[in-house]
Amino acid sequence: MDKAVFPAGAYCRAVEQIIAAGRRMDRFGWVPATAGNISIRLPDGNLAITRSGGHKGLLGTDGVICVDAAGSPLTTGDRPSAETLLHCQIYAHDPRAGAVLHGHSVASTVLSRLGGDALVLENYEVQKVFAGQNTHAARVRVPIFDNDQDIARLSGVVAPHLDGMCAGYIIRGHGVYAWGADMDAALARLEGLEFLLACELEERKLR
Numbered sequence: 001m002d003k004a005v006f007p008a009g010a011y012c013r014a015v016e017q018i019i020a021a022g023r024r025m026d027r028f029g030w031v032p033a034t035a036g037n038i039s040i041r042l043p044d045g046n047l048a049i050t051r052s053g054g055h056k057g058l059l060g061t062d063g064v065i066c067v068d069a070a071g072s073p074l075t076t077g078d079r080p081s082a083e084t085l086l087h088c089q090i091y092a093h094d095p096r097a098g099a100v101l102h103g104h105s106v107a108s109t110v111l112s113r114l115g116g117d118a119l120v121l122e123n124y125e126v127q128k129v130f131a132g133q134n135t136h137a138a139r140v141r142v143p144i145f146d147n148d149q150d151i152a153r154l155s156g157v158v159a160p161h162l163d164g165m166c167a168g169y170i171i172r173g174h175g176v177y178a179w180g181a182d183m184d185a186a187l188a189r190l191e192g193l194e195f196l197l198a199c200e201l202e203e204r205k206l207r
């Protein structure tokens, strides 16, 4: 299939939103060097996703390519994000997911290296940004999975935990995955999660 088969408006909007999201994540310092990847689900079920290896804060239109729902590039020779399968997995699991974001913040990297299989967030007002959360008093569990360069194997480890995951997840020493119904919702989730991780890190430094 060729990119031309997409309704031009939907594809162009997706590319613009991905470029803008990369810039916003870069402003926060969440996509150092070539870290991070960003995708949007297109109306036909294919994905617009960042090409592998570029700086996500400096994306041009050629920094975004199309893959099918299984992660295969629609244009032969295109190299999608090395972590495309993690995006595909989220879209396959959650039919409401419209955008997926991955960044490498200092807070997610450092906190996940301290050990444990989850971070539990409690008594923060901002945790209400996560799906289904309406009080600071609830406990929001953010799972941490060990990093793995074999993304298919990593997705197999993540799979059994996706049900009921409301804030996203962390890969140890690596970064976070967050998603939402559209790009605005995904960015709000990511920003909320990163704010809370930064709070946790600050608090631990004071202890």
Ligand SMILES: CSC[C@@H](O)[C@@H](O)C(=O)COP(=O)(O)O
Residues within 6 Å of the ligand: 032, 033, 034, 035, 036, 037, 050, 051, 052, 053, 054, 080, 081, 082, 083, 102
């Ligand atoms: C700076 S290395 C980071 C990569 O290994 C990877 O984790 C990452 O987030 C970006 O990979 P990419 O293939 O550009 O999507």
Ligand SMILES: [Zn+2]
Residues within 6 Å of the ligand: 035, 036, 037, 083, 102, 103, 104, 174, 175
């Ligand atoms: Zn990464």
